[in-house]
Amino acid sequence: MEALEDSVSAWSCKQVAQWLQEGGFGEYVELLCGQHRLDGPSLLALTEPDLRGPPLGLTVLGDIKRLTIALRRLQRRNQAQLEELGLRPADSPAAEPLLGTTGREWSCDGTDRRCNGGDRFYNGTELRLRNGDRSALCSAATAHTHYNGRCRQHLSGRLDPEVWKTILSSIYVFFVFGFTSFVMVIVHERVPDMRTYPPLPDIFLDSVPRIPWAFAMAEACGLILCYMFILILLLHKHRSILFRRLCSLMGTVFLLRCCTMFVTSLSVPGQHLKCSSKTYADTWGKMQRALMIWSGFGMTLTGVQTCGDYMFSGHTVILTLLNFFVTEYTPRTWNLIHTISWVLNLFGIFFILAAHEHYSIDVFIAFYITTRLFLYYHTLANTRAFQHSRRARIWFPMFSFFECNVNGPVPNQYHWPFSKPAFMKTLIG
Numbered sequence: 001m002e003a004l005e006d007s008v009s010a011w012s013c014k015q016v017a018q019w020l021q022e023g024g025f026g027e028y029v030e031l032l033c034g035q036h037r038l039d040g041p042s043l044l045a046l047t048e049p050d051l052r053g054p055p056l057g058l059t060v061l062g063d064i065k066r067l068t069i070a071l072r073r074l075q076r077r078n079q080a081q082l083e084e085l086g087l088r089p090a091d092s093p094a095a096e097p098l099l100g101t102t103g104r105e106w107s108c109d110g111t112d113r114r115c116n117g118g119d120r121f122y123n124g125t126e127l128r129l130r131n132g133d134r135s136a137l138c139s140a141a142t143a144h145t146h147y148n149g150r151c152r153q154h155l156s157g158r159l160d161p162e163v164w165k166t167i168l169s170s171i172y173v174f175f176v177f178g179f180t181s182f183v184m185v186i187v188h189e190r191v192p193d194m195r196t197y198p199p200l201p202d203i204f205l206d207s208v209p210r211i212p213w214a215f216a217m218a219e220a221c222g223l224i225l226c227y228m229f230i231l232i233l234l235l236h237k238h239r240s241i242l243f244r245r246l247c248s249l250m251g252t253v254f255l256l257r258c259c260t261m262f263v264t265s266l267s268v269p270g271q272h273l274k275c276s277s278k279t280y281a282d283t284w285g286k287m288q289r290a291l292m293i294w295s296g297f298g299m300t301l302t303g304v305q306t307c308g309d310y311m312f313s314g315h316t317v318i319l320t321l322l323n324f325f326v327t328e329y330t331p332r333t334w335n336l337i338h339t340i341s342w343v344l345n346l347f348g349i350f351f352i353l354a355a356h357e358h359y360s361i362d363v364f365i366a367f368y369i370t371t372r373l374f375l376y377y378h379t380l381a382n383t384r385a386f387q388h389s390r391r392a393r394i395w396f397p398m399f400s401f402f403e404c405n406v407n408g409p410v411p412n413q414y415h416w417p418f419s420k421p422a423f424m425k426t427l428i429g
Contacts, residue, residue, distance in 0.1 A: 008074065009081040011040030019043075023070050025063070031056065044078060045087055046071055053411075160405045161240035169247035169402060176251040176258075180314075181293040183258045185286045187308040190265045191275050197267035204353050204360045210272060215355035218315055219301050221348035225322035225341065232329060237413040241406055242329055246321065248402055249377060253317050253370055266310040270356035275307035313358045316366035319348040324374045331412050382409045 011019070017033040020026065032038045036055065038046070048068040051058045058064050075082060199205070229246075233239050268275045296302035298314060323345035327338045349367065352358055380392055381403050393400045 007081075008040045008044060008078045009085060011043065013037055013039050016040065016043050019074075023067075025067055025070075028058070028063070028067070041085055043071070044075060044082055044085065159238055159241065159407075159410060161238065162244075162405060163240050165402055166240045166244040166247075169244045169251070172398075173247040173251035173254075176254050178290070178294050180254050180258050181290040181298070182286065183262050184293055184298070184306050184309045185289045187261050187265060188275075188289075188306065191308040192265060192267045193276070194268055194271070199267055199269050199271065200359065202269065202359050202361075205269060205356050208354060210270060210356045211351075211354040213355075214351040215300055215357050218319075218348045218351035218355065219299050221344040221351065222315065222319050222322070223301075225319060225326065225344050225348075228326050228337070228341065229322050232326060234417055235414045236329060237415050238410050239417075241410055242325065244402055245377070245381075246325055248398060249370075249373060250317070250321055252398070253321070253373060254314065256369065257312060257314060257317070257366075260311045261309050264311055265308060266359065268307070269310070269359050272356065273307065310358060310362050312366035312369065313352060313362040314366070315352055316349055316358075316363045317370050319345050320367055320370040321374065324371065328374075328378070329410070329412055381406060 013033045016038050017029045020029050020032065048064065050056060051064050051067060058067075233242055236242055293304050293306060296304035298304055298306060298309075323341045326341040330337050349363055352363055353360060377396075377399060380396065380399060
């Protein structure tokens with residue numbers, strides 16, 4: 001095979017299979033060459049993240065490392081072919097400003113991190129960093145983001161929990177809920193008189209008779225989804241990132257909800273709702289009422305009854321966000337969990353409408369805004385090319401702050417969060 005290595009870029013799948021067999025990787029021939037048609041150029045471009053992640057998904061650590069070492073040796077012997085394929089930049093002075101000449105990498109907060117030992121990758125290939133007379137090899141896969149003619153370098157595949165940011169996101173959503181409760185109190189003072197402004201025409205509400213117990217069932221669906229998400233959060237390896245994203249999205253949607261229900265006061269959607277404008281004596285009275293709503297999470301199950309908080313449905317926001325987080329952060333093969341989550345989401349929405357607690361447009365807008373914001377957020381987070389873009393920083397400053405050190409999709413990995421008690425360690429080792 002040594003003679004063939006002078007033209008690896010011209011190898012066929014059969015020759016790649018022969019190289020794998022001779023290297024002791026015969027069990028992967030069918031996967032790499034049969035199923036995924038790996039030829040010479042794609043073999044040179046193969047990286048350790050490719051081996052670990054989908055669609056290959058190798059799970060034996062020793063095989064992954066041995067195959068990675070063999071690939072690196074092959075790439076070293078074929079540097080010219082790598083450059084011709086555009087997989088490796090030439091070792092020229094023009095390439096040095098891109099990486100810096102001090103062996104540093106720059107994070108989103110402007111601080112620099114030095115690399116010591118190991119190999120640095122650029123586009124999946126090995127790249128040597130030169131620093132004077134020494135050669136520094138850094139031990140992380142790097143990606144580059146281009147915007148406004150500049151390039152920022154960050155770690156590809158790094159998932160920093162950054163617990164302090166998660167705490168900030170918790171404080172953010174905590175205060176947003178408090179602000180929302182206060183806005184509900186103000187809106188209650190402006191509820192239109194039902195005698196002057198009767199319920200608006202609504203196809204669903206006019207066609208489906210009211211079910212008195214339906215709203216309690218909608219909140220029960222939300223509680224079940226909440227317990228499911230808490231269990232997933234507890235067992236997920238990257239729980240800090242998940243909770244930070246939930247708080248960020250939920251806070252943003254409810255902040256938008258504050259604006260919409262403050263600006264426009266809709267008439268009460270049903271005659272069964274005993275709502276009339278209520279004026280509080282002073283600011284302290286409003287604060288007390290807001291605290292009551294806040295502590296009861298705005299749920300009728302906790303004895304909270306609000307009026308005028310329409311356009312759009314907060315219950316729909318909670319149901320939809322929890323459903324999307326449950327389905328996004330569980331493996332695709334967990335079909336039962338996904339089905340239960342969607343059933344709870346859709347039945348919860350139906351129960352909200354069946355209880356005549358919201359107009360159909362309230363529920364539709366809430367579902368649409370929540371799903372779009374969830375998808376936009378995760379698209380930006382999973383697409384590193386847009387992660388540090390100027391547009392993202394302007395329109396989504398909080399996203400840019402929370403996600404700047406989370407490079408790439410969050411894998412669904414689970415592990416037991418608690419360590420073994422001391423007596424168990426003594427018994428079972």
